[in-house]
Amino acid sequence: MPRIIDSLLKRFDKVVEANVRSSARTYGRRSFLATTGTVLAGAAAGLPVLPFDRRANAAEPAEDMTDPCGYWRHCAIDGFLCEQSGGTIRTCPPGSTTSAVSWVGTCANPDDGKNYLISYNDCCGKPAAFGATFCNNNKGERPGYRMGLYNDINWCMANADKGYHCTVSIVMGAAE
Ligand code: ABN
Numbered sequence: 001m002p003r004i005i006d007s008l009l010k011r012f013d014k015v016v017e018a019n020v021r022s023s024a025r026t027y028g029r030r031s032f033l034a035t036t037g038t039v040l041a042g043a044a045a046g047l048p049v050l051p052f053d054r055r056a057n058a059a060e061p062a063e064d065m066t067d068p069c070g071y072w073r074h075c076a077i078d079g080f081l082c083e084q085s086g087g088t089i090r091t092c093p094p095g096s097t098t099s100a101v102s103w104v105g106t107c108a109n110p111d112d113g114k115n116y117l118i119s120y121n122d123c124c125g126k127p128a129a130f131g132a133t134f135c136n137n138n139k140g141e142r143p144g145y146r147m148g149l150y151n152d153i154n155w156c157m158a159n160a161d162k163g164y165h166c167t168v169s170i171v172m173g174a175a176e
Contacts, residue, residue, distance in 0.1 A: 003127060005033045005044060005065075007117040010076070013145060018128070027123050028095060035084045040095040042143045043108060043174075044165055049076065050155075053160065057092075067135075068081055068082075068083075068084070068133050068135070069133060069135035069137060071089075072107050072108065072109055072110055072115040073107055073116075073118055073138055073169040073171065074107075074135055074169050075107035075108070075118070075137050075139040075140075075164075076103075076105030076106075076107065076118065076120065076137055076138060076139045076140055076141060077105075077120055077135045077136075077137050077151070077169055078113045078118060078120070078135070078136050078141075078149060078151035078152050078167070079120070079122060079131040079134065079135065079136070079164070079166060079167030079169060080128065080130070080132040080133070080135075080153075080165070080166040081129075081132045081133050081134075081135060081166060081167070082123055082129070082132070082165075082167060084129070084132035084133055084164070085129035086107055087123065087166065087168065088166060088168075089169055090168050090169065090171070091168065092121075092165070092166070093126070093129075093165065093166065094121035095125065095126055095159055096123035096125045096126045096158060096165045096166070097123065097124050097125050097161070098121045098123060098168070099121045099122040099123070099124055099155040099156050099157055099158065099159055100120045100158040101155055101157065101158045102120055102122070102155050103120050103140060103149065103150060103151045103153075104117055104118065104119050104120070104152070104172065105117075105118050105120060105135065105140050105141075105176050106118070106139070106140055108140065112144065114175075115174070115175035116168050116171050116172070116173065116174055116175055117172040117173055117174075117175050118171060118172065119169075119170045119172050120151060120155070120165065120167055120168070120170075121124070121129060121158075121168050121169050121170060122154060122155040122156050122164050122165070122171055123164075123166050123167065123168060124156035124159040124161050124162060124163060124165060124167070125156075125161035125163055125165065126165040127163065127165065128163075128164055128165060128166075129165050132166055150176040
């Protein structure tokens with residue numbers, strides 16, 4: 001091969017190699033990982049973390065509790081436990097709807113000693129959950145003429161389907 005062509009090919013090789021290396025540095029896997037890592041670390045360090053209190057929702061009742069009615073959030077419940085009827089402590093079982101109105105109690109969380117407002121909503125539109133435990137706790141309950149402080153009624157009264165099924169205990173927030 002003539003020397004001039006050989007020299008041109010070598011130069012061409014060098015240029016191509018330099019381009020490939022530069023491209024690998026910019027678009028390669030390591031570069032991608034390094035950039036992504038930097039962005040994620042920056043986001044974690046820079047984003048403000050909104051304050052919220054996990055304590056009230058921390059301890060879900062164990063299913064094998066010896067006294068399910070003794071769980072702190074149920075301190076003023078009057079009804080069948082939804083968590084034993086296909087729902088959870090704060091969600092109605094499938095096929096039932098949360099009552100539009102409710103009675104609100106105040107219960108102390110033993111984990112932090114603070115009081116929390118608990119909304120006791122009835123779940124409506126299914127037959128009464130006779131297979132579930134019925135709890136009748138009355139902390140803070142007042143006579144029936146104080147509607148919002150009375151738990152011994154069917155809170156499905158404002159729903160289209162007024163059939164009572166069970167009751168959920170929803171933490172609304174810390175009590176003042
Ligand atoms: N809040 C539960 C309930 C429903 C019907 C009657 C009494 C209590």
